[in-house]
Amino acid sequence: MTNPPPELAPTAGLPPEPSAAPPPDSSPAARPATRATRAGLASDRAYAAVVPPIYLSSTYAFDGLDGRGPYDYSRTGNPTRRLLADALADLEGGAGAEITASGLGAATAAVHALTAAGDLVVAPHDCYGGTWRLFDALARQGRLRVQWADLTQPDAAGLIAAQAPRLVWIETPSNPLLRITDIANLSTATHEAGGLVVVDNTFLSPVFQTPLALGADVVVHSTTKYINGHSDVVGGAVIAKDPGTAENLRWWCNTLGLPGGAFDSYLALRGLRTLHRRMAAHGANAAQVAEVLGAHPAVKALHYPGRPDHPGHALAARQQHGFGGIVSFDVGSEAAARRLLDGLRFFSLAESLGGVESLICHPGLMTHAAMPPAVQQAAGITPGLLRLSVGIEDISDLVADLSAGLERAAG
Ligand SMILES: *Cc1c(COP(=O)(O)O)cnc(C)c1O
Helix, strand or coil, X not given: CCCXXXXXXXXXXXXXXXXXXXXXXXXXXXXXXXXXXXXXXXCCCCCCCCCCCCXXXXXXXXXXXXXXXXXXXXXXXXXXXHHHHHHHHHHHCCCEEEEECCXXXXXXXXXXXXXXXXEEEEEECCCCHHHHHHHHHHHHCCCEEEEEECCCCCCHHHHHHHHCCCEXXXXXXXXXXXXCCCHHHHHHHHHHCCCEEEEECCCCHHHHCCHHHHCCCEEEEECCCCCCCCCCCCCEEEEECCHHHHHHHHHHHHHHCCECCHHHHHHHHHHHCCHHHHHHHHHHHHHHHHXXXXXXXXXXXXXXXXXXXXXXXXXXXXXXXXXXXXXXXXXXXXXXXXXXXXXXXXXXXXXXCCCCCCEEECCCCCCCCXXXXXXXXXXXXXXXXXXXXXXXXXXXXXXXXXXXXXXXXXX
């Protein structure tokens, strides 16, 4: 049950968008890191440029009234954007992908393409705040029904069987506590109940997690984070396992006006070339940072799935290819958090994540500030909680900086 019903697939009238270039280096024998680095290279037929050019034109000339070319208008299709889409579809193991102007654009495309009016969506109670607001707003308008649930709990499959939702939305690891959801188990339960599964794979990227291979139907990304990786693009991607769903997503992206721009697509494609190397560096640095945090008495709680005492460790070790670059920890009070923050040199105090530079944020006062205190408390977002997006700087500088901060926190 991976194809949308016919009434959800109004793709008629949208001509196929050509692959801008089937790059010669994407043969199945090449490893993912090689395919990411070489995506779209040497595809320029005009001047044999090694790096593909950026097609900024909004419109494309017809060769006479009957001579529509492969592209006619850049909302509907753009060669630069197509290179990025094809590269991400390839890395996630999907049949096709669309690039959107933001991660929330990708979520918007997915939810419109995969649900009809009044359908039930089961979504994590602690999903990304913008996703929460999108689903809540659509539910208030009567477009959807939403059942919020803790999908990390053992009874999640039972809930799905009982409710038979049209769509199950998974975000794993969760933000900011890095709780892990079992993608394979919930995909089986959802398909048995006649629904579809979307996984937000932003926190791990296809380097560390490939949800389609675990049974999911669609993957969404905020390419703003690891895919672009340099904190200079806001963008998104939505990738479908089967061609029919991919066509349906393309129709909805065009119809809702969601596609991302050519220049941003170029930058994200450039970022993608180093994705595997960056993820390895993020993962290695985060593991060392977690070790330092775990050994310090100022740290009252540590949330990092790479630690054997993390409740999702065994599952993460099974379904992920790495533990990622995000680490959260609690220093006991807002006052201690403020002392730690005041004087940091190599962790910028900022929201977002996934760039080469290290960031630190206070979820309670920053990313999750819109949640009332009681809701924060229920979600485990305490006044002493801090979230790190560990960058790729020299680890000894990061460790020295954090260690000094922990001494300040300890007072
Ligand atoms: C940032 C983020 C989003 C939203 O992406 P934008 O590019 O900001 O629209 C969605 N999901 C997760 C997990 C994110 O971190």
